Amino acid sequence: MAASLQSVNPTLSRNLSSPNNSSSFAPFRSPFLRFNSTTVASDFKPLVSFRNASSSSPFVTRSAAEPQERKTFHGLCYVVGDNIDTDQIIPAEFLTLVPSNPDEYEKLGSHALVGLPAAYKERFVQPGEMKTKYSIIIGGENFGCGSSREHAPVCLGAAGAKAVVAQSYARIFFRNSVATGEIYPLDSEVRVCDECKTGDVATIELREGDSILINHTTGKEYKLKAIGDAGPVIDAGGIFAYARKAGMIPSAAP
Amino acid sequence: MASSVISSSPFVCKSSKKDLGFSSFTKSSQISIHRCQKKSISRKIVSVMAPQKDRSPGTTGSVKTGMTMTEKILARAAEKSLVVPGDNIWVNVDVLMTHDVCGPGAFGIFKREFGEKAKVWDPEKIVVIPDHYIFTADKRANRNVDIMREHCKEQNIKYFYDITDLGNFKANPDYKGVCHVALAQEGHCRPGEVLLGTDSHTCTAGAFGQFATGIGNTDAGFVLGTGKILLKVPPTMRFILDGEMPSYLQAKDLILQIIGEISVAGATYKTMEFSGTCIESLSMEERMTLCNMVVEAGGKNGVIPPDATTLNYVENRTSVPFEPVYSDGNASFVAEYRFDVSKLEPVVAKPHSPDNRALARECKDVKIDRVYIGSCTGGKTEDFMAAAKLFHAAGKKVKVPTFLVPATQKVWMDVYALPVPGSGGKTCAQIFEEAGCDTPASPSCGACLGGPADTYARLNEPQVCVSTTNRNFPGRMGHKEGQIYLASPYTAAASALTGRVTDPREFLQ
Numbered sequence: 001m002a003a004s005l006q007s008v009n010p011t012l013s014r015n016l017s018s019p020n021n022s023s024s025f026a027p028f029r030s031p032f033l034r035f036n037s038t039t040v041a042s043d044f045k046p047l048v049s050f051r052n053a054s055s056s057s058p059f060v061t062r063s064a065a066e067p068q069e070r071k072t073f074h075g076l077c078y079v080v081g082d083n084i085d086t087d088q089i090i091p092a093e094f095l096t097l098v099p100s101n102p103d104e105y106e107k108l109g110s111h112a113l114v115g116l117p118a119a120y121k122e123r124f125v126q127p128g129e130m131k132t133k134y135s136i137i138i139g140g141e142n143f144g145c146g147s148s149r150e151h152a153p154v155c156l157g158a159a160g161a162k163a164v165v166a167q168s169y170a171r172i173f174f175r176n177s178v179a180t181g182e183i184y185p186l187d188s189e190v191r192v193c194d195e196c197k198t199g200d201v202a203t204i205e206l207r208e209g210d211s212i213l214i215n216h217t218t219g220k221e222y223k224l225k226a227i228g229d230a231g232p233v234i235d236a237g238g239i240f241a242y243a244r245k246a247g248m249i250p251s252a253a254p
Numbered sequence: 255m256a257s258s259v260i261s262s263s264p265f266v267c268k269s270s271k272k273d274l275g276f277s278s279f280t281k282s283s284q285i286s287i288h289r290c291q292k293k294s295i296s297r298k299i300v301s302v303m304a305p306q307k308d309r310s311p312g313t314t315g316s317v318k319t320g321m322t323m324t325e326k327i328l329a330r331a332a333e334k335s336l337v338v339p340g341d342n343i344w345v346n347v348d349v350l351m352t353h354d355v356c357g358p359g360a361f362g363i364f365k366r367e368f369g370e371k372a373k374v375w376d377p378e379k380i381v382v383i384p385d386h387y388i389f390t391a392d393k394r395a396n397r398n399v400d401i402m403r404e405h406c407k408e409q410n411i412k413y414f415y416d417i418t419d420l421g422n423f424k425a426n427p428d429y430k431g432v433c434h435v436a437l438a439q440e441g442h443c444r445p446g447e448v449l450l451g452t453d454s455h456t457c458t459a460g461a462f463g464q465f466a467t468g469i470g471n472t473d474a475g476f477v478l479g480t481g482k483i484l485l486k487v488p489p490t491m492r493f494i495l496d497g498e499m500p501s502y503l504q505a506k507d508l509i510l511q512i513i514g515e516i517s518v519a520g521a522t523y524k525t526m527e528f529s530g531t532c533i534e535s536l537s538m539e540e541r542m543t544l545c546n547m548v549v550e551a552g553g554k555n556g557v558i559p560p561d562a563t564t565l566n567y568v569e570n571r572t573s574v575p576f577e578p579v580y581s582d583g584n585a586s587f588v589a590e591y592r593f594d595v596s597k598l599e600p601v602v603a604k605p606h607s608p609d610n611r612a613l614a615r616e617c618k619d620v621k622i623d624r625v626y627i628g629s630c631t632g633g634k635t636e637d638f639m640a641a642a643k644l645f646h647a648a649g650k651k652v653k654v655p656t657f658l659v660p661a662t663q664k665v666w667m668d669v670y671a672l673p674v675p676g677s678g679g680k681t682c683a684q685i686f687e688e689a690g691c692d693t694p695a696s697p698s699c700g701a702c703l704g705g706p707a708d709t710y711a712r713l714n715e716p717q718v719c720v721s722t723t724n725r726n727f728p729g730r731m732g733h734k735e736g737q738i739y740l741a742s743p744y745t746a747a748a749s750a751l752t753g754r755v756t757d758p759r760e761f762l763q
Contacts, residue, residue: 083518083607085727092703093732095355096387096394098401099471100362115729142519145552146725147703148454150359150470170552171523172454176470229342229486239476239484240367248344249368249480 071206073162073184075135077215078124079198080116084139085146086173088115090155092147099154106130108151109158122198125159132159136202136213137183139166140193144173150180157182163204165192165213165224178230181238187225188213195220320582322490323557324525327465327579331448339489339588347379348447348464350477353433354384356452356470358401363475374409375481381413381442382406383433388698389420392706396420413440423663423696431662431697434458434630438542439664441571445560445578450477455630455724457548461541462568463560463578468549488525488554489588490581491516495530497596502762504640505540506632506722506742508532508593509547510601514611515591522552524588527581529559532595538567539636546631547724550608600757602720603740606728614745617755622739623717625652625750626731628659628695629702632722632743635668638694641747642674642682645689648761653753656691657711659700666697691750704732713738720749 094111097104112132113124125132137156143166144152153176156164163184164177177185186204192213196202200217204224211224227234236242243249321329325337332343352360365372374380382402387395399417406414415436417429430436434455437443445463450456452474459466469483477483493512513520526548533541541558548556558564560578568576600614627633627641638660645652660666669682677685683694692711701711702723709732713719716735723731726738741749744758751761 083727085725087703087725087727087730091729092705093707096392096398096706098358098362098398100359100366115734117728117734142522142552145518146454146727148452148456148468148470148549150356150452150472168519168522170519171554172468172470172549176472179470179472179476233484239472243476243480243484248482249476 071184073135073204075162075202076133077136077138077196077198077200077202078113078122078132078134078161079138079193079196079200080113080120080140080143081193082140082167083142083145084116085170086144086149086152087146088117089113089144089152090149091115094155095149095151097151099151099158105154105158108155109160112155112159112161130159132161134198135160135162136204137161137164137166138193138196139164140191141167143167143169144177145170148172148176150176153177153180153182153185165204165222167191167193174230178233179239181234184234185230186211186213186227189223189225192222195222318582318584320584320586322525322581322585322587323463323527323559323579324465324490324555325487325585326581327446327448327557328485328487330446330579331465337487339487341487343485343487344482345448345485347450347477347481347483348444349379349381349437349442349449350474351381351383351433351437351442351449351451351453351456352402352474353382353386353453354388354395354398354402355386356474357382357405358398359471360452360474360478361401361405363472364478367475368479372479374411374478377410378412379481380409380411380478381415381433381437381440382411383415383430383436384417385431385433385436386699386703387705387709388417389423389696389710390706390708392708395706413442415440423666429663431660431665432630432633432699434542434546435634435661435665438462438538438567439571439662441568441574444568444572444574444576445564446576450474450483454549455546457553457556458542458546458630460545460548460556461538461558462564463557465555465557466545467555486523488523490525490527490585491521491553491589492587492591493526493528493530494590494592495528495532495595496592497532497594499532499535499595500598502600502744502758503595503598504742504744505536505543506547506740507598507600507745508595509544509550510603510608510611510740510742511593511598512591513547513551513609514601514603516551516609518550518607518609519552520609521548521554523554524552526551526553526556527558527587528556530593530595532593533558534561534563536563537636538563539634542634543631543637547608550724600742600745600759602745602755603726605726605737605739608725608740610726613757614741614748614755615757615759617739618757620739620755621718622654622720622749622754624654624711624713624719625656625746626659626701626711626719626721626723627657627743627746628661628700628711629721629723630661630699631702631724632746633659633661633665633697633700635665635672637722637743638665638669638682639672639674640743642680642685643676644744644747644758644761645691645751646674646677646680646685648689648748648751650751651688651690652750654750656686656689656750657701658686658691658694659711660694660697662697666694669694689751701731703730720746720755722746 329337415430419425443462449466454468545556713732713736748756748758
């Protein structure tokens with residue numbers, strides 16, 4: 001694989017032969033990671049718990065030998081309807097903010113879902129705040145449709161949301177969520193958005209086979225569909241980590 | 255295995271059995287009950303299963319599995335002899351496009367993952383086209399163009415359509431404008447290739463018989479370093495459009511018709527392949543309009559088989575060799591829709607969804623506040639020619655502010671230089687001026703997506719706008735309570751003349 005890439009990109013051979021300071025299987029370290037193992041999110045409910053506490057991201061890479069982690073998200077739900085397009089998630093006027101710039105990444109978070117119409121009286125991020133109090137977004141059909149702007153999953157993650165549970169997704173948004181690792185996109189089997197209300201307390205448990213969403217406020221449980229082909233990419237920690245794992249690209253740059 | 259889906263809207267009812275696709279069934283197939291309700295427009299879709307098409311053995315004696323155009327393009331790009339829908343494959347990229355909004359982010363990721371000193375996989379296969387937020391005082395927007403300039407200098411990127419003088423777009427010899435139109439005009443669209451762009455309307459290039467789709471910054475950062483991308487092969491939905499195109503109908507009407515039929519998620523994760531006698535009669539710009547809005551149906555990509563029209567356009571603009579591919583006769587399609595175009599009428603998409611289809615003539619009581627003609631969807635040379643043709647035929651003045659934003663420098667020049675057929679030698683610009691339209695503005699994406707607050711023609715109040723653009727979700731052009739009716743250039747021009755949503759036949763027949 002590496003050899004074929006060298007023929008594609010001669011400059012890559014320089015990276016391949018130069019020594020690097022990490023193992024051949026480096027963890028995916030996104031500069032957007034909001035917390036490390038020593039910090040605890042302050043005013044929010046505990047958001048993510050791992051068995052392996054040394055990881056600092058839900059999407060940390062691990063060697064093939066380690067067992068699948070059980071991932072849990074817990075917090076308040078924010079419920080939206082069908083066809084929430086990326087203009088509503090992050091209006092175009094905020095696209096001058098560059099997501100790979102840490103300051104602007106934070107600013108993007110403060111504008112998350114600001115494009116929702118006034119009918120949404122309860123706002124996702126309170127005016128004047130930088131973060132959301134909602135960890136879980138519940139959507140209907142075709143969540144994230146419209147523009148391909150990666151700012152959409154990024155702003156949701158930057159705001160502090162951990163997962164979206166929707167009936168279905170638009171493909172570019174889903175792909176961007178997986179590639180960035182910013183927010184975990186999950187499919188429900190039924191119209192969860194009709195049975196949950198903004199402010200409900202919920203837990204998502206991801207397990208091999210049967211993942212579920214538990215709404216503690218209503219007492220109902222919902223099965224979530226397996227993540228499918230995106231699973232290996234998410235589990236690896238995003239497209240770069242996946243490609244490194246597959247030997248498609250060399251280890252992380254020094 | 256193909257399944258044919260028959261829509262029971264009136265125009266399909268009136269067409270012959272052949273138009274309904276019955277000719278593609280053998281006697282042994284099941285034929286569903288075709289509901290034809292003349293009184294009310296039923297949106298019910300009835301699904302019919304067509305039998306597996308016979309496979310003829312190849313000359314080597316082995317059974318050859320037919321592939322669709324998209325499958326063939328991806329197979330070749332992945333250096334495989336065969337792919338089927340659902341396969342996850344690593345694909346070689348021929349062209350990567352980015353612009354001022356996503357370029358800085360994509361390069362930021364590229365550097366973070368491949369190293370500050372990393373070089374792009376091929377500086378001649380990347381096309382950087384500033385187009386989104388150009389003519390604005392917004393400092394961050396201006397900075398983003400500067401950032402792209404730095405990256406392009408450092409990486410020696412061959413195609414960077416730069417702009418430095420924001421006060422006079424004509425003073426920038428390299429500046430083009432709207433990326434999807436510029437890609438075509440500059441010869442970057444070639445049959446059989448794989449084109450990716452950090453913009454959802456990259457699917458526009460499918461008009462050239464290539465695989466073209468939008469990706470995010472992270473995927474783009476990956477492609478920048480490797481020239482490859484991980485893709486899942488999509489199944490193909492076939493749209494066969496036959497019949498003679500009425501003089502008052504445009505490609506925009508066709509795609510709005512289709513999106514209204516299958517909904518904004520009707521083509522999610524799928525290819526939309528367009529063929530038929532009507533498609534063959536369309537110009538390249540009309541084909542681009544058609545493929546442009548594939549993403550509005552959720553489609554992964556759109557394709558049109560290349561023909562003489564395609565080759566003529568492409569060969570005049572590029573010397574890079576290319577090899578077109580075509581769907582095999584025994585390829586499998588996941589759905590098939592047939593339309594008799596001669597029976598279609600001008601349509602609009604009402605607020606707030608591109609699939610909220612209605613006949614233009616049924617919206618004639620909707621009072622409007624403004625008209626916007628521009629964008630990759632409806633701001634090309636032929637779009638302006640069409641609007642000018644209607645204005646000239648009407649001989650009247652517009653009743654509402656009518657904003658014109660040519661997509662590229664070239665389009666702007668055409669608007670001022672090309673004579674409009676049947677007008678006695680007048681240019682579009684002259685006709686627009688006589689009709690009382692606003693002066694054609696500096697070419698860019700403009701207000702299609704709202705943009706910074708000072709963007710020309712941005713919807714800053716809750717007004718009703720008829721627009722030749724591609725999306726009308728809440729807040730798309732600026733104000734959250736703005737009401738956007740998506741329409742063809744003919745319909746937009748007709749609406750400008752009456753101050754209401756208007757069927758162009760009021761002026762064109």
